[in-house]
Amino acid sequence: MKVLVTGANGFIGKNLVVHLQERALEVLRYVRGDTGADLVSLVHQADFVFHLAGVNRPQNEAEFAEGNCDLTRTLCNALRESGRVIPVVYASSIQAERDNPYGASKRGAEDALCALAASTGQAIHIYRLPNVFGKWCRPYYNSVVATFCHNIVHGLPIQVNEPTAALRLAYIDDVIAAFLSHLDEKRQGAVFEQVAPVYETTVGQLAAQLYAFKQGREDMMTGPVGTGLVRALYSTYISYYEPAQFAYPLVKHEDARGVFVEMLKTADAGQFSYFTAHPGVTRGGHYHHTKTEKFLVIKGKARFRFRHIDTGATHEYCTSGAAPEVVETIPGWSHDITNIGDDEMVVMLWANEVFDRQKPDTVAYKV
Secondary structure: OOOEOOOOOOHHHHHHHHHHHHHHOOEEOOOOOOHHHHHHHOOOOOOOEEOOOOOOOOOOHHHHHHHHHHHHHHHHHHHHHHOOOOOOEEEEEEHOOOOOHHHHHHHHHHHHHHHHHHHOOOOEEEEEEOOOEEEOOOOOOOOHHHHHHHHOOOOOOOOOOOOOEEEEEEEEHHHHHHHOOOOOOOOEEEEEEOOOOOOEEHHHHHHHHHHHHHHHHHHEOOOOOOHHHHHHHHHHHHOOHHHHHHHOOOOEEEEEEEEEEEEEEEEEEEEEEEEEEEEOEEEEEEEOOOOOOOEEEOOOOEEEEEEEEOOOOOOEEEEEEOOOOEEOOOEEEEEEEEEOOOOOOEEEEOOOOOOOOOOOOOOOOOO
């Protein structure tokens, strides 16, 4: 299949092209500076069209009609001339519902595509997209998310005029998934489609969340970044890092036993760290009332010892990096860990709560 992408160098176009290439499809590109004749030639080669090209920041209002209506009419004429039924996905805008020059030009493009579908049976999928955000979106253009991410990452100020102003946002990966779902469809006519989900937030909430991401590098605290809008915003935010920002330092606590380094903390799912121990060194020798931990020996050999602080019962267990397994500490059992190997031992540690120096829940008790 040969797939034509108009506006292939734009934000949505770049993301779409990557996904199409992942499917081993041949991508035909129509980009800014190409002519109407170029577009006609490409259409005659294509089996499917993603029409993303358009104008939304012109030097004068006449460019709205030229870049949206006229270009789409050229596309429609080329599709008719091809004599083939070539499906089209069109990236319109929610502005098409409004009475302004840009909205009118997008409605005109939609009308041209609908007329094509009515006369030829072409499959036309029209998406009136809200504000789309994600990696590679250009700051200072038409995305507040892109501008805020860029500025906060680079230590520049942002401007929030109306913190309660509503935002409706669609994430680039969801947009692309919706577009690609039509590649294998067999249907006719024009259909107005919907991207899902569409996230709703405010300018003030957006700014606060992005600043929280920035703060997370300083205090190691991360929020629930694995689902929904926060997941999408976090991925977008870090995509604006420069290569020099890809890494950041941590604090290393070192003594005669080895080192201890905290890596990541969460508000409600504990914290992650690691420590080392030299041969023969024992760490621990305490118990917890409520706190629990998971130890994973990554390198070396370890002996865990436990003592029940009420009954005095004892337990011993050995493990090593050669056979990965988790050893848990149990409330009410004192515990320690000894490096019984000949090399440095490296251990990953998860605790179910962030360490609180005022309430450490860690009581010294010899095993």
